[in-house]
Amino acid sequence: MGRQTWGEGVHVGATTPSGGRLAATFARARAEDRAALVIYLCAGDPSLADTPRLVRAAAEAGADIVELGMPFSDPTADGPAIQRASERALSAGATLPGVLGALRELRAGGCDVRVVRFGYYIPILAYGEAELARDAAAAGVDGLLVVDLPPEEAAPLREPATAAGLDLVPLVAPTTGIERARAVAAEATGFVYAVSMTGVTGSAAGDLAEAGARASELAEASGRPVAVGFGVKTPEDAAAVAAQADGVVVGSALVRRVEAAGADVDAAEASVRELVGALSKACQRPATP
Amino acid sequence: MESPLTLPPGFDRGTGRFGAYGGRFVAETLVPALEALEGAFAAAWSDPAYRAELDALLDTYVGRATPLYEAKRLSAAVGCHVWLKREDLAHTGAHKVNNTLGQVLLARRMGKRRVIAETGAGQHGVATATACALLGLDCVVFMGAEDVARQAPNVARMELLGARVEPVESGARTLKDAMNEALRDWVTHVESTYYCVGSAAGPHPYPWIVRELQAVIGRESRAQMLAQAGRLPDAVVACVGGGSNAIGIFAGFLDDASVRLVGVEAAGEGLDTPRHAAPLTAGRVGVLHGAKSYLLQTGDGQISEAHSVSAGLDYPGVGPEHAHLKDSGRARYVAVSDDAALDAFQELCRLEGILPALETAHAFADLRRLAAELGRDAHVLVCSSGRGDKDLDNVRAQLARRAQA
Numbered sequence: 001m002g003r004q005t006w007g008e009g010v011h012v013g014a015t016t017p018s019g020g021r022l023a024a025t026f027a028r029a030r031a032e033d034r035a036a037l038v039i040y041l042c043a044g045d046p047s048l049a050d051t052p053r054l055v056r057a058a059a060e061a062g063a064d065i066v067e068l069g070m071p072f073s074d075p076t077a078d079g080p081a082i083q084r085a086s087e088r089a090l091s092a093g094a095t096l097p098g099v100l101g102a103l104r105e106l107r108a109g110g111c112d113v114r115v116v117r118f119g120y121y122i123p124i125l126a127y128g129e130a131e132l133a134r135d136a137a138a139a140g141v142d143g144l145l146v147v148d149l150p151p152e153e154a155a156p157l158r159e160p161a162t163a164a165g166l167d168l169v170p171l172v173a174p175t176t177g178i179e180r181a182r183a184v185a186a187e188a189t190g191f192v193y194a195v196s197m198t199g200v201t202g203s204a205a206g207d208l209a210e211a212g213a214r215a216s217e218l219a220e221a222s223g224r225p226v227a228v229g230f231g232v233k234t235p236e237d238a239a240a241v242a243a244q245a246d247g248v249v250v251g252s253a254l255v256r257r258v259e260a261a262g263a264d265v266d267a268a269e270a271s272v273r274e275l276v277g278a279l280s281k282a283c284q285r286p287a288t289p
Numbered sequence: 290m291e292s293p294l295t296l297p298p299g300f301d302r303g304t305g306r307f308g309a310y311g312g313r314f315v316a317e318t319l320v321p322a323l324e325a326l327e328g329a330f331a332a333a334w335s336d337p338a339y340r341a342e343l344d345a346l347l348d349t350y351v352g353r354a355t356p357l358y359e360a361k362r363l364s365a366a367v368g369c370h371v372w373l374k375r376e377d378l379a380h381t382g383a384h385k386v387n388n389t390l391g392q393v394l395l396a397r398r399m400g401k402r403r404v405i406a407e408t409g410a411g412q413h414g415v416a417t418a419t420a421c422a423l424l425g426l427d428c429v430v431f432m433g434a435e436d437v438a439r440q441a442p443n444v445a446r447m448e449l450l451g452a453r454v455e456p457v458e459s460g461a462r463t464l465k466d467a468m469n470e471a472l473r474d475w476v477t478h479v480e481s482t483y484y485c486v487g488s489a490a491g492p493h494p495y496p497w498i499v500r501e502l503q504a505v506i507g508r509e510s511r512a513q514m515l516a517q518a519g520r521l522p523d524a525v526v527a528c529v530g531g532g533s534n535a536i537g538i539f540a541g542f543l544d545d546a547s548v549r550l551v552g553v554e555a556a557g558e559g560l561d562t563p564r565h566a567a568p569l570t571a572g573r574v575g576v577l578h579g580a581k582s583y584l585l586q587t588g589d590g591q592i593s594e595a596h597s598v599s600a601g602l603d604y605p606g607v608g609p610e611h612a613h614l615k616d617s618g619r620a621r622y623v624a625v626s627d628d629a630a631l632d633a634f635q636e637l638c639r640l641e642g643i644l645p646a647l648e649t650a651h652a653f654a655d656l657r658r659l660a661a662e663l664g665r666d667a668h669v670l671v672c673s674s675g676r677g678d679k680d681l682d683n684v685r686a687q688l689a690r691r692a693q694a
Contacts, residue, residue, distance in 0.1 A: 073591040074465065074577065076472040077316040083459060095589045121314055122575045126590025148314045148576065152304075173318035175479060180321070198318050199477040 021142045022167050022190030025064050025114050026225035026246050035242035035283040038227050039276060040067040040118060040201075040251030042085035043102060044094025045258055050265045051099075052106040054258065054272055059113035061273040062280025067145065067251070070099055070119030077147045079202035081252040084259060096123050096132070100139040107140035116143040116169055116190075124157065133160035143167035143190045151184055162189075169193055172218065172226075174211075185222035191247060192226045194218065202252030205231035208240040216244040235282035242283045250279055294335055297500060298543055299613050302327075305493020308616060310609035313492040315579045319472075322479045327494040329399050334501060339394065346390050347505065350423070351380045353387075355506075357513035357670075362640040363653075369660035372522065373643070373673040374510040374538060383646065383675030384506060384534045385416035389485060391502035393420035396483035403427045403478065406485045407471040409436055409464030409530075410601035410648065411443025412675055413487030418452035420485075428452035431471045435462040436600050443679055461594045464604045468578050488531025489608035492579025496608050500536045507541020510670060523663050524549040527672035528651040529569065529622065530602035532611045534674035539620060549621065551659065552611060553651045555597035556624035566595035567624040568607045569615050577606040583615070598627035598687060599647035599680070625654040631687055634677065646675035647684065 029036040039058050043051050055066050071086035071094050078086070103115060117136055124132050124146065136144065144166055149157065151170060161168050167190030172181045174197060185192045194215045197206030208231065215226040227247025232238055234253070241248045254272055261268035299308050305327075306312055313323055333339040347353040355375045364371045376384035389406075396404050404426050408414030414430035421428035430447055434456040437444055447454050460466035468491075475484040489499040514522055525542050527535035529552040542548040557565035565571065568583040575584045577592060585593040585605035595605040614620035625633075630647060633654035637645050645653065652671050659669055677684070 074460070074469050076469045076578070077476065079473070090591065122577065122586065122592070123590035125575055126573075126586065126588065147316055148579070150313065150315065150317055150320050152320075153312055153314055171317040173316070173321075175318050175321045177321060184317075195316075195318060198479050200473045203477065 020165070020167050020190055021114055022065065022116070023225065026191055029064060030246065033285050035245055036064040036227065036247040037062060037276070037280050037283045038065040038067060038229070038247050038249040039063045039254055040069055040249065041258070042069040042071055042082060042089055042255055043099040044071055044089030044092055045085040045255070046088060046263060046265065047092045048094055048098045048102045051102040052109060053265070054269060055106055055113065056109065056111045057269045057273045058276045059111055061276035063113060063276050065114040065116060067116045067118040067249070068099065068103065070096060070117060070123055072120040072123060075120065077200055079200040079252060081202045081255045081259065085255045096127050100135055103139040103141065114142045115140060116145050117141045118145045119147065121146050121149045129157045130160040133157070133164040133166055137164035137166055141166060143169050145169040145193060147171070151187060171195055174198055181218055182221055185218055185224045185226070188224045192218065192222070192224050193249065194226050194228045196228050196230045196232065199230060201230055203231055205233065205237055208232060208237055209243065212241040212244040215246070219246055235278040238279045238282040242285060248279070248283055294331060297497070297540070297610065299617065300497065307496065307610040308613035310582050310612040311493055311496055311580050313579060314576045314581065315492045316476060318476050318479060319492070323492055323494065330395060330494055330498050333395050333398055339398065343391055343394055347387065351386055351390065352378065353505065354509045354513070355379055357510055357517055359517070360641050363637065366636065366640055367656040367660045368665055369663060370668040371656060372514065372518065372668060372670045374506060374670060376506060376534065376672060376674045377643070377645065377649070377676040381412070381416050381419050382678065383412045383416065384503060384537060385413045385487060386419060387505055387537070388487065388499050388502045388533060389413070389416040389420040392483070392485045392498065393417070393424050393426060396426060396485065397424050399483065401481065401483035403429070403482045404485050405429045405431065405471050405474050405482055406487060407431045407464065407467040408487065409433070409467065409603055410599065410679060411436065411440040411447065412601060412679070414452070414454070415443050415446050415450070417485050417487070418447040418450035421452065422450045429455060429474070431455050431457050431467040431474065433457050433461070433463040433467045436464065436467070439600055439683060440679060464600065465592065465595070472578070487533070489533045489536045489610060490531040490578060490580060490582070490606055496580065496610055499533050500540060500610055503533050503537025504540035506534065506537035506672065507539060510538060511541040514670060518668055520668065521545055521548055522670035523547070523667040524551055524659055525670045526551040526553060526652050526655055526659060528553050528602065528648050528674060529607060529611060530555070530566070530604050530648060531606065532608040534672050536608060536610050538672040539614070543619065550614065550619060551655065552620055552622045553655045554622060554624040555599060555602040555651055556626045557596040557598070558627060560624055563593065564596035565624065566597040566602050566604060568605060569611060569622040570624040580609045582607055582609045582612040598630060598683070599651070601646065601648040602651065623655055625651050628691070629654040631684065631691070634684060643673070644677040645673060646677045647680045649674045649677070
């Protein structure tokens with residue numbers, strides 16, 4: 001094998017654990033012997049006006065962290081459910097400034113749930129990295145997760161994000177080697193998102209118990225909380241992950257519920273509330289006798 | 290024993306960048322696979338055995354070297370000496386096979402049994418299916434449903450070659466959407482599957498791999514110009530979609546400061562309309578399909594739909610080396626309209642008996658402007674990147690539309 005230089009760009013920076021709100025949320029869940037529940041909703045689906053209400057419902061039903069997806073025209077890491085949600089949101093006029101506006105409205109209404117702005121890189125580039133970090137922090141974002149921005153490319157965003165007090169949440173995948181996973185985790189401030197299997201969002205689940213166990217090992221080695229997502233759909237799936245992992249991420253299953261409700265936002269809200277409630281219960285680890 | 294690699298000017302293997310462009314903007318799942326691919330390509334490209342096997346196939350199977358042809362009737366019509374590098378005479382009818390043979394050989398060397406590809410006009414899909422048939426690997430080609438309908442003969446060819454064609458129904462159902470779906474397939478089957486990217490675009494190392502595999506066009510044509518014309522050309526012109534044929538022919542002349550390099554993008558229905566495919570001429574810097582480059586986007590950073598009469602240029606992005614050559618001023622990029630390309634298509638048929646691909650016709654459509662700029666004694670080398678049989682139905686429909694307008 002030839003000389004490889006690209007991987008050397010992984011730069012292990014500050015290793016001090018974040019005192020941020022995301023880390024504190026995981027610490028609290030751990031103290032309560034449960035996994036933190038992280039849920040994903042696509043901002044602007046069915047419309048930006050409905051987004052604060054759906055996020056609030058999820059928070060009230062027990063979501064600890066909401067990943068608020070910024071819709072993108074070409075979501076290559078996402079499966080059909082989130083692709084369709086993105087298309088609906090963009091058709092309904094969602095923009096990055098609009099998403100930040102919805103978030104300000106959520107905060108003005110007193111909802112304090114942790115929010116990670118989830119999405120792809122190019123809308124951030126178009127907005128400006130420094131401007132986005134500043135405005136997202138001001139709107140009440142706690143962290144950023146950029147699917148197509150691996151650590152080697154992340155420096156231009158990491159610096160302004162850190163300066164604005166935002167956590168940059170990295171991903172590790174089943175294909176990520178141990179050394180790389182540890183380097184990536186060591187650099188994380190809020191938490192690490194561990195992808196459960198090779199695939200896109202909303203795929204059929206792999207072995208979730210094993211994914212949870214791998215996440216637990218990484219958390220132990222790195223001292224960072226690790227949440228597991230991709231393929232987690234049901235409370236049973238969530239319980240399998242929660243047995244060992246610090247956090248459970250559910251996305252497409254909720255997005256499908258919003259989709260099924262169509263224009264009936266009351267029904268969407270009730271359906272989100274119901275599933276999040278059940279997932280939240282499933283994140284509580286059974287008391288050991 | 291490895292021989293040292295000669296890297297393209299301005300290219301940094303460590304960051305995967307040509308100047309400020311390129312890189313690797315992909316989901317984490319793919320990062321290790323791209324690192325492995327980078328190492329495997331570097332090793333293969335330095336390995337005389339791999340190079341000998343590829344060269345033998347290019348020689349006896351593709352029919353290289355492709356000829357350099359002096360187009361005298363076209364020269365008289367446009368007002369300068371015009372030379373054609375006849376990639377349209379390569380097996381499968383376009384330059385695409387130079388790349389797919391190299392990559393599918395690499396896939397086999399890496400122990401992959403399944404190859405996937407995206408295709409727009411179908412030429413890269415056919416070239417990938419051809420290489421997979423030759424080397425005995427499974428092949429799946431993602432193709433926008435719109436293009437499946439527009440390019441039915443190429444769909445039939447791919448199926449006869451043993452490939453499975455997967456119509457893609459998302460987005461505008463064209464090349465960009467086919468590439469999205471190929472990336473989704475790759476992220477799902479990354480352990481078993483080799484992704485054969487067709488253009489000099491995508492995440493590092495693809496722009497590097499594809500330009501090295503297509504650079505044979507430039508190497509051959511530089512030697513042929515010296516042998517047949519006794520001089521270097523004053524300008525080299527090629528069409529640019531993702532940019533693989535252009536980067537291949539430019540590669541032979543980058544160090545020749547006297548040779549102007551001209552890339553011709555698709556202006557579609559006009560650069561003053563949203564219906565074009567000219568990111569270098571009229572786009573802004575962003576990230577698409579894993580690389581930073583110029584692309585067509587909204588003010589809000591959403592990807593815009595491209596439009597061109599030719600399916601192969603119907604793509605909102607462009608390879609990062611072209612972005613670098615634009616910024617450095619080493620190459621210049623212009624755009625010609627659907628109508629101008631159709632005119633050039635007909636002119637080449639009538640004057641030279643050569644039926645070019647509609648993509649290729651864009652390069653010919655810039656010749657009069659170049660001749661006016663460079664003068665009657667100038668020698669201009671055109672990359673005749675593909676043949677146009679696949680475009681006959683489309684061209685006839687377009688001409689009928691124009692006759693009625």
